[in-house]
Amino acid sequence: MLYAWIDGVKRPPAFKGEHTTCRDCGGSLTAVIPVENVRHWRHKAGDCDPWSEPEGAWHLGWKEKFDIACREIGLVDSATGERHRADVLCGMGTNRATVLELQHSSISEDERNAREAFYRQAHRMFWLIHIHSETSFLAHNFGMSMDFQSRTHVLDGKKFAVMRWVGRSQQFIEKWKRAKAHVFFDWSGHIFYLASNEVSQRLGGQLKRGHFALCHLTSEEFLRAVHWHD
Structure with a gap:
């Protein structure tokens, strides 16, 4: 911590x-x-917190964008006594309370589901996934997949692009498409929102395996979304 x-x-x-x-x-x-x-x-x-992981400069950089009162907030399930520490929690105690989980390392689908089940009991939840190439070709594949020209849609004033994952394994993108919380990617300082199943339906139907839709946001737009500012 x-x-x-x-x-x-x-x-x-x-x-x-x-x-x-x-x-x-x-x-x-x-x-x-x-x-x-x-x-x-x-x-x-x-x-x-059994979900605690080693943290570095990327975690620190994002946490410091929020008031220190919002960083590393301990939460307890009153029914089970289960205890975890949210990376960021904005609007605590209000109907706009939002948990932001910063994920730099790989995470299993079981643990992703467990974190979402815990934090979404009483909060809106965002993931920010760090796309980097320190241990794999993930960042390379992500970059090769970027296509904001071929299939674009405007939804609620935001431009979404449908694209195909480049790479032998589609497991990464499919895992995050199945998330119940809102998913964002941080790739080389650029922020992208991953269209949820609900958003994909509004874009024209459920996307087939290996296909996904992204919306490019500025860091300021992302921070406003976490804070739930209109």
Whole structure:
């Protein structure tokens, strides 16, 4: 986790060896100050959120676009006691509460479904998927698939383009087409909204396997959407 409370202030660790307590679980936290990576807090007894993953500069950069009061918000299912920490939660306690999950690494469909089931109980939910080429050809395939000329539609004033996934495996794009939350991709600093099944129907019908539709947004448009600004 990147933030913890010290003397009433929510912040990253300031120096090696600094200690505090996790507000979510009461466990002991220790500062980790890497030479090349992002400074963060480590649970002494293991993170109280089993969905926690290593975070780097991409996570930090996006979290810092939101007020610190919206970053890393612990949530508990009152019925089961299940506990998880949303990367970003805007509008908490209102009917416009929105969870934003920042996903840099690969995730299984089972875990994606579990996260959506948990966060969508009382919130609108967005995914922001980082398309990068650090461990695979994903970014290359994504870039090769971009086609905003051949099949375009305007829906509610937004331009959508239907395109075909380039690459031997279509598993990645099909997995995210099946998501129940809203899905956005961050590719080389460009933000794209992936048309949901509902939107695809309005674009002319369910898209066949390997085909998908994207809408290009500016970062400012994406942030307004998370904040649910009209």
